[in-house]
Amino acid sequence: MPVPSSFQAGEASSPTARIAPAERSLPAIGPNEVGIKITATAINPVDWKVRGFNGFLKTYPAVLGSDAAGVVAATGSDVQHLQVGERVFFQGIIGKYDFSTFQQYCKMPAELVSKTPSNITDDEAAGILLATVAVVTAFYSKDGHGVTPPWEEGGREAGKGKSIVIIGGASSVGQYAIQMARLSGYDRIVTNASASNHEFLKDKLGAHVVLDRNDSTPEAFHAALEGLPLDFVFDSISSASTQKLGAQVAQKANASSGHSVTDQVVIVNGPDPEAVALGQSMEPRVEIQQIVGLGSAPALRWLSEPMVKAIGGEDGYIAQGLFIPNRPHVVAGGLAALEDALALNKQGVSGKKLIIHPFDE
Numbered sequence: 143m144p145v146p147s148s149f150q151a152g153e154a155s156s157p158t159a160r161i162a163p164a165e166r167s168l169p170a171i172g173p174n175e176v177g178i179k180i181t182a183t184a185i186n187p188v189d190w191k192v193r194g195f196n197g198f199l200k201t202y203p204a205v206l207g208s209d210a211a212g213v214v215a216a217t218g219s220d221v222q223h224l225q226v227g228e229r230v231f232f233q234g235i236i237g238k239y240d241f242s243t244f245q246q247y248c249k250m251p252a253e254l255v256s257k258t259p260s261n262i263t264d265d266e267a268a269g270i271l272l273a274t275v276a277v278v279t280a281f282y283s284k285d286g287h288g289v290t291p292p293w294e295e296g297g298r299e300a301g302k303g304k305s306i307v308i309i310g311g312a313s314s315v316g317q318y319a320i321q322m323a324r325l326s327g328y329d330r331i332v333t334n335a336s337a338s339n340h341e342f343l344k345d346k347l348g349a350h351v352v353l354d355r356n357d358s359t360p361e362a363f364h365a366a367l368e369g370l371p372l373d374f375v376f377d378s379i380s381s382a383s384t385q386k387l388g389a390q391v392a393q394k395a396n397a398s399s400g401h402s403v404t405d406q407v408v409i410v411n412g413p414d415p416e417a418v419a420l421g422q423s424m425e426p427r428v429e430i431q432q433i434v435g436l437g438s439a440p441a442l443r444w445l446s447e448p449m450v451k452a453i454g455g456e457d458g459y460i461a462q463g464l465f466i467p468n469r470p471h472v473v474a475g476g477l478a479a480l481e482d483a484l485a486l487n488k489q490g491v492s493g494k495k496l497i498i499h500p501f502d503e
Contacts, residue, residue, distance in 0.1 A: 145177040145215050150500070151245030153203040154478040157193055161480045164203065168240055168249055173253060175249045176224055177216035178232070182268035183243040184209035185473075185480075185487045185496040186314070188236065196256050198237040198306035206244030208234040211258060221252045229258035231267035231454070233275050233446075235438045244480060253447045254437055256454030262477055266467035269495035270460075271450070272467070275313040276435030277322050277444060278449050280376055280408040286433045287374045287408055291445065292325040293452040301328030305370040307391050308310065308332070308349075310379035311494045312339040314468050316408060317347055321465050324348035328373070332366040334358040339493050360390040364398065371395075372404045380409040380494035385430055386438030392421075392428045406431055408435035413435045468495035 146166045151166035189206045192198050199206075210229040214224050224230065240249050258267045280286040291299040306323050310316040311333030320343060323331045331460045334353040334473035335343055340449035343349045351366040372395035375388040388407035395403045406429050407421070413430045421428035437446035452458055471494045473483040483496050 145171070145179075145247050146210060149246040151205050151476055151482045152206055152207070152500075153270065154193065155203045157202070159497065160178070161206070161477075163477045166205070166245060166484045168247060171216050171249055171282060172216050173220040174216040175218045176214050176230075177217045177247060177249050177253050178210075178212045178230060178255075179247055180210045180211060180243055180245065180500050181210040182211045182264045182470075182497050182499055183207050184269040184272070185483045186272050187487060188237075188272070189244075190398065190484045192489050200237065205239040205242040205244055205257065206236075207245070208236050209269060209272035210234060210243035210248075211264040214255075215247065218252065220223055220262050223254055223257060224257075229264065229267070230255045231258050232266075232450075233271035233437045234257060236436070241438075243331040244477065244498070244500070246477075248466075251438065253443070254450060256450035256458075257456075259454060259458065261461055261463075262467055263470075265470040265472060265497050266297040266499055267469060268469045269280070269314065270318075270453070271437065272435070274318045274322075274453070275442075275446060276315050276410050276433070277319045277376075278445055279433045279435040280319070280410065281322055281326065282358055282445055283433065283442060286378075287406060289326055289373075290477055291449070292327075293448050294333055297326060298415055300328045301326045301373060303370070304328055304373040305330035305332060306373050307375045307388070309334060309358075309375065309377040309384050311335045311343045311347075311352060311389055313378045314495055316378035317466075317468055319344070319378055320349050325459065325464060330370045332363060333398075334363075336492060342493065358387065360387065360394045363391045363392040370497055375407040377407055379411045379439070380411035382414040382417060384401045385414045386420055389428045389430065393424045396424075396428075401406050405429055408433060410435070431500055469493065470495050470497045471501065472497045472503065476500060
């Protein structure tokens with residue numbers, strides 16, 4: 143199953159151009175790389191936010207996409223743990239077009255590729271790693287909250303005796319945050335979502351309390367903690383309003399205890415100036431801390447490499463039923479439907495992950 147000399151990719155010829163199928167090829171597979179035939183690629187907000195932002199896309203035509211599943215088509219000379227024909231899933235690398243996922247084939251560093259267990263489909267696997275890396279960065283990195291990861295000694299009890307608030311539990315990131323919080327042993331996981339998602343977040347993912355999205359006041363979050371110390375707030379939405387809400391939730395927890403219980407709201411988008419000012423005006427102060435979940439970044443490889451081993455394979459968290467993928471929704475039409483899928487994602491999709499099949503006509 144070699145990587146062909148040419149294949150189809152979804153290319154944008156300029157920051158404002160529509161993505162359209164085009165012929166593309168890959169350079170030779172490096173010693174520590176694998177070539178992957180992409181069977182399913184997920185749509186994420188970063189895919190439409192990054193267009194025209196030259197911090198990532200420096201040249202055109204550009205290939206987007208950073209979340210996918212597929213089959214190993216070729217292995218580099220030094221790769222030992224992956225074999226041609228094995229099913230895999232991975233977080234692509236934004237801005238490096240040979241490693242992007244809106245195409246039929248790509249390459250990846252082998253250490254960042256996770257084996258797809260037999261109990262999930264490629265559509266389910268395709269939506270796992272980008273959002274999970276964001277959660278792992280927020281929870282366990284020094285730029286986030288710095289909790290001990292569950293795959294390290296003592297990590298499964300890191301949250302014992304503590305509570306955590308996750309704003310936006312039905313989002314892709316929020317669903318994985320609930321599950322990582324459970325794996326980290328938090329005694330009280332409190333989130334919010336629309337009523338249609340409450341049962342799923344509690345019964346399937348492990349949230350202890352799910353507040354109604356339209357009635358998620360600081361007081362309601364605080365009451366749901368039932369007196370357990372609040373370790374930190376994770377805002378998976380990170381809009382201006384949710385960042386302010388996170389700061390107010392932290393302030394409420396601090397006020398009730400008479401001292402600083404938590405001083406941090408971890409977010410996945412840029413800090414809102416008003417939310418930052420609000421947190422700084424509180425006593426004690428509450429910091430709005432942004433993380434960037436790029437698993438390929440050298441500073442995060444100490445987390446991303448063991449993480450892909452812990453969740454994938456036939457003995458990992460997914461195979462054990464401890465980590466459930468987002469529910470997929472396939473947008474028909476293959477690479478030609480990418481613009482439609484991006485538009486749907488921008489409008490907002492509750493509780494599901496949009497998926498494209500690059501080989502569909």
